[in-house]
Amino acid sequence: MKIPKEVVAALKKEKVFLIAAHINPDGDALGSCLALSSALESAGKEVYVYNKDSVPAFYRFLPGYKTVGSSLKKAIAKDPVLILLDCNSPDRAALERYSFRKSIVIDHHETENDFGDIRWVVPAAAATGLMVFYLIKAIGIAFTGDIARNLYTAIAVDTGTFRYSNTSPEVLKASAELIEAGADPAFIAECLYERWEKTRFDLLVMTLNNLEIKNGVAVMHITKDMFDKTGTTSEDTENFSNLPRAIKSVKISALFRDIGDGFWKASLRSKGNVNVAKIAELFGGGGHKNAAGFKISGGLKSAKEKLLRAAEKTSRDR
Amino acid sequence: MKIPKEVVAALKKEKVFLIAAHINPDGDALGSCLALSSALESAGKEVYVYNKDSVPAFYRFLPGYKTVGSSLKKAIAKDPVLILLDCNSPDRAALERYSFRKSIVIDHHETENDFGDIRWVVPAAAATGLMVFYLIKAIGIAFTGDIARNLYTAIAVDTGTFRYSNTSPEVLKASAELIEAGADPAFIAECLYERWEKTRFDLLVMTLNNLEIKNGVAVMHITKDMFDKTGTTSEDTENFSNLPRAIKSVKISALFRDIGDGFWKASLRSKGNVNVAKIAELFGGGGHKNAAGFKISGGLKSAKEKLLRAAEKTSRDR
Numbered sequence: 001m002k003i004p005k006e007v008v009a010a011l012k013k014e015k016v017f018l019i020a021a022h023i024n025p026d027g028d029a030l031g032s033c034l035a036l037s038s039a040l041e042s043a044g045k046e047v048y049v050y051n052k053d054s055v056p057a058f059y060r061f062l063p064g065y066k067t068v069g070s071s072l073k074k075a076i077a078k079d080p081v082l083i084l085l086d087c088n089s090p091d092r093a094a095l096e097r098y099s100f101r102k103s104i105v106i107d108h109h110e111t112e113n114d115f116g117d118i119r120w121v122v123p124a125a126a127a128t129g130l131m132v133f134y135l136i137k138a139i140g141i142a143f144t145g146d147i148a149r150n151l152y153t154a155i156a157v158d159t160g161t162f163r164y165s166n167t168s169p170e171v172l173k174a175s176a177e178l179i180e181a182g183a184d185p186a187f188i189a190e191c192l193y194e195r196w197e198k199t200r201f202d203l204l205v206m207t208l209n210n211l212e213i214k215n216g217v218a219v220m221h222i223t224k225d226m227f228d229k230t231g232t233t234s235e236d237t238e239n240f241s242n243l244p245r246a247i248k249s250v251k252i253s254a255l256f257r258d259i260g261d262g263f264w265k266a267s268l269r270s271k272g273n274v275n276v277a278k279i280a281e282l283f284g285g286g287g288h289k290n291a292a293g294f295k296i297s298g299g300l301k302s303a304k305e306k307l308l309r310a311a312e313k314t315s316r317d318r
Numbered sequence: 319m320k321i322p323k324e325v326v327a328a329l330k331k332e333k334v335f336l337i338a339a340h341i342n343p344d345g346d347a348l349g350s351c352l353a354l355s356s357a358l359e360s361a362g363k364e365v366y367v368y369n370k371d372s373v374p375a376f377y378r379f380l381p382g383y384k385t386v387g388s389s390l391k392k393a394i395a396k397d398p399v400l401i402l403l404d405c406n407s408p409d410r411a412a413l414e415r416y417s418f419r420k421s422i423v424i425d426h427h428e429t430e431n432d433f434g435d436i437r438w439v440v441p442a443a444a445a446t447g448l449m450v451f452y453l454i455k456a457i458g459i460a461f462t463g464d465i466a467r468n469l470y471t472a473i474a475v476d477t478g479t480f481r482y483s484n485t486s487p488e489v490l491k492a493s494a495e496l497i498e499a500g501a502d503p504a505f506i507a508e509c510l511y512e513r514w515e516k517t518r519f520d521l522l523v524m525t526l527n528n529l530e531i532k533n534g535v536a537v538m539h540i541t542k543d544m545f546d547k548t549g550t551t552s553e554d555t556e557n558f559s560n561l562p563r564a565i566k567s568v569k570i571s572a573l574f575r576d577i578g579d580g581f582w583k584a585s586l587r588s589k590g591n592v593n594v595a596k597i598a599e600l601f602g603g604g605g606h607k608n609a610a611g612f613k614i615s616g617g618l619k620s621a622k623e624k625l626l627r628a629a630e631k632t633s634r635d636r
Contacts, residue, residue, distance in 0.1 A: 160507075161479065161480060161481055162479060162480045162493075162503060163479055163503065163504065163507035163511070164503075164504055164507075165502075165503070165504035167497070167503035167504065168497065169494035169495070169497045169498050170494075171494075172490040172491070172493050172494035172497070173490070173491060173494045175490050176487035176488075176489075176490035176491045176494070177487070179485070179486065179487045179490070180487050184483075185480060185481065185482075185483070185485035186481065186482055186483035186485065189478075189481035189482075190589065190590075193481070193564060194563050194564050194565075194566070194589065195566040196564045196565050196566060197565075197566060198531065198565050198566075198567060201529075201562070201564060201565050205523070205526045205527060205529070208523045208526065209523060209527070211519075211523070213516065244519070245512050246511060246512050246514045246519060247512075247514050247515075247516050247519050248512070248513040248514060248515060248516075249516060271508065271512065272508075
């Protein structure tokens with residue numbers, strides 16, 4: 001991967017940095033921020049890591065997670081250089097009210113926006129963590145065990161621990177190097193996949209019980225009553241919509257969850273070439289080809305029927 | 319990985335081979351056999367692949383799977399050299415009634431048995447497929463796309479697609495090379511994890527509905543009635559016992575399934591350092607530290623109680 005010289009030069013020259021990622025941070029956002037922060041600090045820099053949202057409980061095995069988010073005011077007072085990671089505009093990081101004397105964008109999301117004095121945007125990169133991996137090497141800093149765990153987690157999360165189509169030779173080679181530097185694949189997998197609260201598992205089983213499949217579309221729902229009975233919240237539903245993909249005949253999997261005020265949030269997942277972003281757009285939502293979502297008001301039954309009709313329509317258009 | 323010179327020399331010198339793996343073959347057994355067979359054939363050898371059992375439906379994406387098993391008589395008539403893969407004694411491959419003028423064992427399972435004129439047994443290897451990977455390189459044969467898919471699948475299955483503690487730097491580097499040679503990680507993951515029959519999914523949901531957790535031990539069961547209602551068999555229960563491991567408080571997960579004649583088969587899975595082989599041994603069963611099993615007769619309720627008492631006892635002994 002080719003790294004723009006200006007990025008390396010700026011990281012070497014500047015003294016104070018504010019590193020920020022998108023709100024609702026995932027493993028790639030958090031791991032990338034914490035790894036780069038740790039690397040720059042070891043080079044004697046003053047570094048602040050900001051996120052508007054708190055670190056989700058299941059990411060609190062990432063070394064340095066406690067440094068996230070606390071000190072925006074203090075950071076701003078130091079006139080830092082902004083490094084935006086895993087997103088490419090200040091509003092995605094809830095920083096639109098601030099201005100910075102210099103800003104660097106490092107991201108792997110497609111974008112039409114041109115924010116940033118220095119921009120390094122590589123949509124083909126499997127994870128922002130992979131870009132940060134090469135960047136840390138380029139500035140000549142050795143991977144510590146902490147940096148390795150953060151970067152391995154970032155890459156693991158964005159490749160579905162090496163099951164998605166972005167699992168390239170370079171992804172595996174970089175991950176091999178991170179294990180050599182101290183990352184523990186089994187520990188990280190356990191942290192990511194085997195630390196559910198029992199209440200979350202109960203909600204999952206309850207949800208699977210209402211699964212229906214029509215014309216290759218799997219549909220499930222979670223009512224407010226189900227959240228109440230299990231003592232869970234929307235946060236606990238992450239990845240639920242993926243599970244019916246296990247079934248051979250399922251091309252699209254949809255989960256409707258009650259988000260209050262008469263609205264349902266639909267999370268769509270698809271296999272292979274089936275594009276659920278197009279379906280979500282019909283309802284004013286959006287996303288990627290294999291993962292998208294939208295909001296819809298009204299009754300559950302009618303919401304499900306509308307989705308099934310839309311799926312049928314886009315399938316005819318294919 | 320150091321390969322014994324005799325293995326390479328024998329593969330180069332001999333002309334006719336019978337390659338066999340253990341009964342109830344898994345992805346590592348099948349992928350290893352098919353990859354080595356394909357490599358030897360490309361070097362002009364006559365190769366037969368034998369397994370007593372048929373290739374499970376979900377492994378029928380492995381190139382060459384149709385060559386497995388058909389022609390034992392024909393092979394024996396050619397006086398072949400036996401290559402045992404992913405096991406280390408003829409009875410594990412249902413070949414104990416035959417004798418061979420020369421036999422080669424290539425395996426990564428611990429063993430006290432000494433069958434084989436040439437033995438290459440490496441318990442530290444993550445998969446037999448990884449050993450075959452190095453072997454094919456050592457005999458100087460290029461990886462075709464077919465060989466790459468077979469070996470990548472072998473390694474993926476035995477490392478839980480890179481989630482188990484045997485996921486080493488060399489596992490990832492070899493897998494990277496196999497992607498470069500044509501293996502498709504997303505396609506292989508889809509074949510392994512997303513081609514369930516709906517009936518199997520129904521059985522899973524029914525099984526999860528009877529999950530109980532006591533003192534960190536998750537217990538589920540499948541009755542004959544549940545198999546009948548969903549139209550499934552024991553084969554469909556693979557990996558079910560793993561799922562409750564997702565719950566943080568669960569250290570041991572047990573699945574009891576009705577195997578007829580008044581017997582239950584218990585499949586045990588554990589996390590980290592919890593040794594379920596020791597529990598299984600108390601009931602005359604066995605296995606590995608994190609995956610073991612045993613048979614028990616009598617009522618389901620009493621079988622579950624006996625397991626819970628045994629788990630408590632071994633936990634006190636720890």
